[in-house]
Amino acid sequence: MGSRFAGLSYSASTFVAGLAILLGLWWFSTWALSLSPSTSQFASFGPGPAFKATWMMLENGHIQKAVWSSSYRLGAGLVIAIAVGVPIGILIGRSRRFRELSNSPFQLMRMISPLSWEPIAVIVFAGWDAAIIFLVAIAAVWPIMFATAAGLAKVDPSWFKVARNLGASPRQMVTEIIIPAIAFDVLTGIRLALGVAWMVLVPAEFLGVRSGLGYTIEDARESLEYDHLMAMLVVIGAMGYALDSACLTLIKRYSWHKQ
């Protein structure tokens, strides 16, 4: 018990120390730049102005609105990616024919940089929100699909035999055997999907919308409010970190030792 506490306080203190070092480097680089007259405008990029701007933007609700809009688009896109990717991944895992025939087109489509779909998405979907959700989904579906298929490949085939012997219906096969066995891999895929979705969301919000994290960055840039810009970078980093940590926690929760 004592060593566990010691372990926790060590990792907590290195966590804090690491962020403090980052903050120090940030402060030092902008302070050094502010000394020279040719780069003095970068002083407003420093942590001091950024945190003041963060506080101000929290007070007038700008950050909350941006986080809410972006979360809605991210969430909707990920839900679609899971709803489409998990069943197809299970199909890939279970059917050799489907896996072999779908492999070449999927590998090609997977490597189309997601934002390349933007012009098509804008034409097909009525609103920009829907287009952004589509872009998030098309980027996120591939990691989920392939991680699900990989998870199924690890499942011991004898479990299916035993379940069939015990009279399991196809639905029970899915809910009692497949889903619990692949939960770990699916969650790992969701974590990867979140990473890609996070990269796609911000540029997707540069155009056409008037809300969200990407829009707020563009807005801050156009009005030359660099302290607001740096504040948004901090918010984006913090939010991304929180989402990724949430995935890691879920993965650990569903991690189980295979023989």
Added chain:
Amino acid sequence: MSATATNATNPRAAAQAAARSAVNWVVGMAIFLALWWLGGYFIGANPKTASFAGFGLIPTLEAFPALWQSGKLQAATLASGERLGAGMALAIAIGLPIGIIVGRSKFFRDLSNSGFQFVRMISPLSWTPIAVLVFSSWDGSIIFLVAIAAVWPVVFATAAGLAKVDPAWFKVARNLGANPVQMLNQIIMPAIAFDVFTGIRLALGVAWVVLVPAELLGVTSGLGYTIKDARETLSYDHLTAMVLTIGVIGYFLDSVCVGLIRRFSWHRGDA
């Protein structure tokens, strides 16, 4: 997998497996192209969507000769390739040494972790306004964006590769009088090559995601710009042809990485 084991010793089975996967590749593509053609047919047949017929398979394929002859395809590929290559080279040149330090020094690893994890999760394109201010040219800022996105997989894969290295090897090398340079060249690099190439493959995937949106603003060359240009001139067949080109190039680059990974893959006794 027993199939692979037999293939290694049975050339006939290996040839059969290769033929089977080639047939699968062709049939899979054919089904995909047929579905695409069907979709394009319905888009063209419906008077409400007929102006978008350019998205269909046949118009898209017919756009390729025009794109090739006008040199647009080659110019876009070259411009994007230069930015991608420079960004990747930068990411590897920075990520590999940092990854080795992270792998070798617990002190550095523990202290740098939270900072790295935070900066890693800043969506790469968020750096665009800063990159544009810092770098004098748009090309420079695009290369920076590619590098800042691609460096993280390289760092973490290199560190992971080092974690797998048997510490006894370092002891043996030290006993045999290896200096730090030889330690790096003879022990570390061959051992971590597999993981580093896996990291480069992941980094390439990330760079590929970041490159196209980075080219949507401020430049007049490259794959991303060509897509935007095609949309603005309502040349939907050109647009889809460029989207397909992006997929093909991405697929090719990824296959090169997979080939390199296989080349440097080696069995560890305890793996």
